Structures are given as structure tokens and as C-alpha cells.
Amino acid sequence: MIRKIQLPLQTLNLVAGFMVWVLISSLMPFIKEDINIPADKLALVTAVPVILGSLLRIPLGYYANQFGARIIFILSFILLLFPVYYISIADSITDLLIGGLFLGLGGAVFSVGVTSLPKYYPKERHGFVNGIYGAGNLGTAITAFAAPVVATKFGWSLTVQIYLVLLGIFIAVNFFFGDKKEVKVQTPLLEQIKGVYKNEKLWLLSLFYFITFGSFVAFTIYLPNFLVAHFELDKVDAGLRTAGFIVLATAMRPIGGWLADRFHSLILLMFVFGVYTISAVILSLSPSITWYTFGCLSIALSAGIGNGVIFKLVPMYFQKQAGIVNGIVSAMGGLGGFFPPLILTLLFNITGHYAIGFMALSEVALASLILVVWMYFQGKMEIASQVIDHTIEGILVTDKSGKIISVNPAFTEITGYKEEEVTGKNPNILKSGKQTKGFYQDLWTSIEKNGFWQGEIWNCRKDGEEYLQWLTISAIKNDAGDVVQYAGMFSDISSHRVKKAK
Known part of the structure; x- marks a missing residue:
């Protein structure tokens, strides 16, 4: 029974972690009314949680293999209690930066599930299973939608403190229902790193996830404040539109995994980066809210599919080192959400518009499309070579x-x-x-x-x-x-x- 509930349990864990992870960005329109935050520091404050949320994914993926998902989730949620409370009583930009940094642990738990859950299912279902787990991204949508609504009635500080109750519930649930008998993998960390760091596929998958998940995170933390400032939307309306972006990307993630279980993953990635290239060009033209919405939703669609497909490829290419590779790839995806808001803000301050930033996304997506095509034909050549050699x-x-x-x-x-x-x-x-x-x-x-x-x-x-x-x-x-x-x-x-x- 315990083994059967691990997929829904760990998916809900990810929902909770991601709900906490995006607290600051979702409440920023309210927070900046009480705390003086210079315009050029807004992007930094909202992006800071991504730092630890990215870097900690590597050790969490490794230790999830060493000690099991139950222990890692419990410890992570206990540690999150401190920055959440600290942010709720913040009265300066420094407090937000410090609290936000450690809030990143909520995003780091992603690598726990993608390392643990494949142990419970045959490899033919890994794409769909990781896609279902990845749908825990929905936690960002819940916070983006619900936090502004609650903050309107009770204030942002009390809204943040409500998340302490959420964390307490999940600490208890994991204590009683987490799998104590999960299969452990005891390969030393350095040995695993030595076995993968020279493999070009690791860095290509990291690049692809840097774009797909990175853009998901970047748009999640960038949209609420941007829609208010650029299109003068109501704060709740901006939260709803951001939630729509997140819901679409999240819904497409298990579909992407399901498709990857049935069709060639690299061909699916060609579609993903083709859509990215076109959508980013549309956004670079500084369109009306209608075209901007179309461009964003197209990116949400392709990001969700891409996220699901990539974590089908990881266990396919790295069966024995899945823990460390999941950590590295997911860390790169998180870092992909840290830099874009900062770059967009910098470019806006210099040029007065966001066109160059979105055009850069288009060019990187196009380069990724070319690399995926190269991987596809190289794979065919490798198969032919293996047939000849064996x-x-x-x-x-x-x-x-x-x-x-x-x-x-x-x-x-x-x-x-x-x-x-x-x-x-x-x-x-x-x-x-x-x-x-x-x-x-x-x-x-x-x-x-x-x-x-x-x-x-x-x-x-x-x-x-x-x-x-x-x-x-x-x-x-x-x-x-x-x-x-x-x-x-x-x-x-x-x-x-x-x-x-x-």
C-alpha cells in the first residue's frame, strides 16, 4: 500500500514545495507597497529563491538515492519553516533577499521525486510517471492565484504565515506515509560525477532543460509584476493570468512524458524548440496584450511538453547515475529561471524595451533545435555502429x-x-x-x-x-x-x- 501511494504523495510534496518557492514573486505587488524596493532590484529579489532552488537539486538528487525520498522531504520541509517565518516579518529588502535565498529549498525538492519514483515502475512508464510528478509545478499556479487573493483580505504577512501550517501538514504526512523501505543506491558522489561529467548528453540535456524549465520559472516570477507594470493590469488579474500560464505548462508536462513513452523523444523536442523560436520572436515585437498572451501560452505549451520529454531521456541515457544526473539537469533548469528576469530588467533599463531579451531566447531555442537534430542523426549513426560492431x-x-x-x-x-x-x-x-x-x-x-x-x-x-x-x-x-x-x-x-x- 505504501509503495502504491508514493506517486501521489511525492507529487503533492512537489506541489507544496513549489507553492513555497514562489511566495515572494507572487506577493511582490503587495510587498513593495510596505517595503521600499528600488525598481532595478525587483528582479533580483524575485529571482534569488531560484539560486538555492537550483544548486541544491544536485545534492538532494544524490541523497534521495542514499537515504530515500521520505527522509529528504521531511528534512526539507522542516528547514523551510525558518525562511518562511523570516519572510513573514521582513521589513527590508535585505530580509527579503536572505529569506528568499533559503526559500529556494522549496524548488530544490524537485530532484528528489524524479530520482525516487522510477524505482517503483518499469522503464516503459518512466516518461509518464516523471511527467505526473512534474505536474507538481502546479504549486506555483496555486500560489500565483491564491496568494494575491488571500493577501487582499488579510495582508501579505499573514498570507506567508499560513504556509507554515501547510509545511507542518506535509512533514506529518511524509512521516507516516513515506516509504521507509525504498531501495537505496550507495554509489559515492564523486564516483557518480566521474561517470557522467564527460558525457556530452548530460550537458545537452542540461541546456535543453535550462531553456524549458528555466523559461517556466522565469515567466512565473516575472509575469505578475510585469503585467501590472507594463500593461497596467489589476494585481489579482495579473495573478490569474500567471496562474493560467503555469496551469497550461503543468498540464502539458505529463502529456509530454506520455508522448515520450510512445514516440521518439528527440523528434518531440524538435517540435518544442521550433515553437519556442517562433513564440519568442512574437514576444520580441512588443505586441499587444492579445499577442503577448498568445506568445506566452505557446511557450507554456512547449515548455510543459519539453519538461516531460527531457526526464524521459535522463534514465534512458543514464540508468546507473540517474540520481546525480537528475540533480545536475534539474539544477541547470532552475538556473535557467534565475538569469532571464535579471537580463530582461537590465536590457529594459538600457534600451527601454524587452525586445532584445526575447530575441535572445529565440536564438538560443533555434540553436537548441539544431543540436536536437544533430543528436537525432548521431543516435541513428550510433545504432548503426553498434549493429556493425556487435x-x-x-x-x-x-x-x-x-x-x-x-x-x-x-x-x-x-x-x-x-x-x-x-x-x-x-x-x-x-x-x-x-x-x-x-x-x-x-x-x-x-x-x-x-x-x-x-x-x-x-x-x-x-x-x-x-x-x-x-x-x-x-x-x-x-x-x-x-x-x-x-x-x-x-x-x-x-x-x-x-x-x-x-
């Missing part, structure tokens, strides 16, 4: 002049020749001398006429032993129909001939 048939490839340019391990196993010994040489070094000149003339005539030749042929190993091959030679042509290479695939059938003779 097939039991010997394979050699020559250029059109007949010089060997590549062989596989089975070639060495059958012939005794290493790749460096035959590269640049003609395949006639394998001749046994048993075939006549006419045999080879017929062989090449067949290749020129049909594009291939297939049959038995006697060849010679490196040690001089003669053996019978079953050989297929194919001409490889380009789009213009010109031969560019020849590929030979063969197997040793000497033993079959001996058995047949007996």
Missing part, C-alpha cells in the same frame, strides 16, 4: 578504388587481421589463390550489373590458414547513382562444409 559477421568497407577504410571486430576475429593492419590496403591480401581470374571477373560483372554479388569463396587468414566464406559484396551509391564505396559482409562456413561432407 554482429557476428565480418564486415569491411572500401572506397571506390578498392582501398579498405573500415572493418569491424568480427572481421578481426575471423581473419586475424587488426584494423590498422588492413586499413589502406586492397582486400586481395585475403586471397587464397583457389579462385580463377575468371571467377573475379564474373564477380565484378555481377556487382556492376546488379549492385551486389553473393556466394562462396575461399580466402586466407593472417596465419595462412585457408577457410571457406559466405560473402556478400554490395555497391554503395550516392543520390546521383554513383558508386562511392563497397561493403563486404562474410561469415566462416568451413565447419558447415565439413559437417556436410561427413
Whole structure:
């Protein structure tokens, strides 16, 4: 029973953590009425919670494997009690910066669930499961919508203190219903880092999540104050629109995971970054509220799908180091939410508009689209390479002049020749001398006429032993129909001939 409730329990934990994480940004229109915050410091105050919310994801992902999700969630919520109370009695920008920094722990708990939950499900469901868990992003929407409404009636300070009760409830719930018997992984942290930091896929996935989740966080903390200041919307109206952005992005996250379980994840990411590129261009044109809403919702749609897809790819590429990789990738996503509001504010102060910032997002999304296309075709090449390397048939490839340019391990196993010994040489070094000149003339005539030749042929190993091959030679042509290479695939059938003779 305890194992079955871990998905809903940990998803609700994430909801609670994210509700706390965005307290300052959601209440900023109210807070700045009581605390003097210079315009150029607003973005910093709202972005500060993202710092620890990003960096702590790495150790939390690791320790979730070491001690289990139950312990990490309980400790995290206990520690959050202190900054939440501190913020509720804040009376200066310094108090907000200090409290906001430690408030980031609410966002850091994300890496706990994505590390823990895949242990309970087969890998064919990891995309959907992590997508459901990631829907805990809804916590930001709840705070963005509810906190301004409550603050209108009771004030922002009391509103913040209500979250102390929320944290107390979740401490108790995890104590009684968290899984005490979760499978633990005891691989040392440095060993896990050494096993992944040189892998290019780790940094590519980090970049992609930097954009998808980073933009989700950035828009969440940037929209409430921006909509009030730029479009002169009512504070509650701005909160509702921000909540709409969050709800759409959150709803699309499990759908993105579900799609990734059924379709090629990289093709889905091509769609994601294509939409990003176009949407960011629309936002860079400083449109009306209608077009601005369209651009934001398009980004919410693609961000949600992208977030779900990326955490399908993590356990696919990193089965043994999922904890540390989840931490690194999710940390980069959090940092992706820290910098954009600061950059947008800086650019606005310099240029008087946000166009350059949104255009930069468009260019980064376009670069990511190109990288995803590269990963897709590289993956196809890796599969082809693995097939060649692991097939039991010997394979050699020559250029059109007949010089060997590549062989596989089975070639060495059958012939005794290493790749460096035959590269640049003609395949006639394998001749046994048993075939006549006419045999080879017929062989090449067949290749020129049909594009291939297939049959038995006697060849010679490196040690001089003669053996019978079953050989297929194919001409490889380009789009213009010109031969560019020849590929030979063969197997040793000497033993079959001996058995047949007996």
C-alpha cells in the first residue's frame, strides 16, 4: 500500500514545495507597497529563491538515492519553516533577499521525486510517471492565484504565515506515509560525477532543460509584476493570468512524458524548440496584450511538453547515475529561471524595451533545435555502429578504388587481421589463390550489373590458414547513382562444409 501511494504523495510534496518557492514573486505587488524596493532590484529579489532552488537539486538528487525520498522531504520541509517565518516579518529588502535565498529549498525538492519514483515502475512508464510528478509545478499556479487573493483580505504577512501550517501538514504526512523501505543506491558522489561529467548528453540535456524549465520559472516570477507594470493590469488579474500560464505548462508536462513513452523523444523536442523560436520572436515585437498572451501560452505549451520529454531521456541515457544526473539537469533548469528576469530588467533599463531579451531566447531555442537534430542523426549513426560492431559477421568497407577504410571486430576475429593492419590496403591480401581470374571477373560483372554479388569463396587468414566464406559484396551509391564505396559482409562456413561432407 505504501509503495502504491508514493506517486501521489511525492507529487503533492512537489506541489507544496513549489507553492513555497514562489511566495515572494507572487506577493511582490503587495510587498513593495510596505517595503521600499528600488525598481532595478525587483528582479533580483524575485529571482534569488531560484539560486538555492537550483544548486541544491544536485545534492538532494544524490541523497534521495542514499537515504530515500521520505527522509529528504521531511528534512526539507522542516528547514523551510525558518525562511518562511523570516519572510513573514521582513521589513527590508535585505530580509527579503536572505529569506528568499533559503526559500529556494522549496524548488530544490524537485530532484528528489524524479530520482525516487522510477524505482517503483518499469522503464516503459518512466516518461509518464516523471511527467505526473512534474505536474507538481502546479504549486506555483496555486500560489500565483491564491496568494494575491488571500493577501487582499488579510495582508501579505499573514498570507506567508499560513504556509507554515501547510509545511507542518506535509512533514506529518511524509512521516507516516513515506516509504521507509525504498531501495537505496550507495554509489559515492564523486564516483557518480566521474561517470557522467564527460558525457556530452548530460550537458545537452542540461541546456535543453535550462531553456524549458528555466523559461517556466522565469515567466512565473516575472509575469505578475510585469503585467501590472507594463500593461497596467489589476494585481489579482495579473495573478490569474500567471496562474493560467503555469496551469497550461503543468498540464502539458505529463502529456509530454506520455508522448515520450510512445514516440521518439528527440523528434518531440524538435517540435518544442521550433515553437519556442517562433513564440519568442512574437514576444520580441512588443505586441499587444492579445499577442503577448498568445506568445506566452505557446511557450507554456512547449515548455510543459519539453519538461516531460527531457526526464524521459535522463534514465534512458543514464540508468546507473540517474540520481546525480537528475540533480545536475534539474539544477541547470532552475538556473535557467534565475538569469532571464535579471537580463530582461537590465536590457529594459538600457534600451527601454524587452525586445532584445526575447530575441535572445529565440536564438538560443533555434540553436537548441539544431543540436536536437544533430543528436537525432548521431543516435541513428550510433545504432548503426553498434549493429556493425556487435554482429557476428565480418564486415569491411572500401572506397571506390578498392582501398579498405573500415572493418569491424568480427572481421578481426575471423581473419586475424587488426584494423590498422588492413586499413589502406586492397582486400586481395585475403586471397587464397583457389579462385580463377575468371571467377573475379564474373564477380565484378555481377556487382556492376546488379549492385551486389553473393556466394562462396575461399580466402586466407593472417596465419595462412585457408577457410571457406559466405560473402556478400554490395555497391554503395550516392543520390546521383554513383558508386562511392563497397561493403563486404562474410561469415566462416568451413565447419558447415565439413559437417556436410561427413
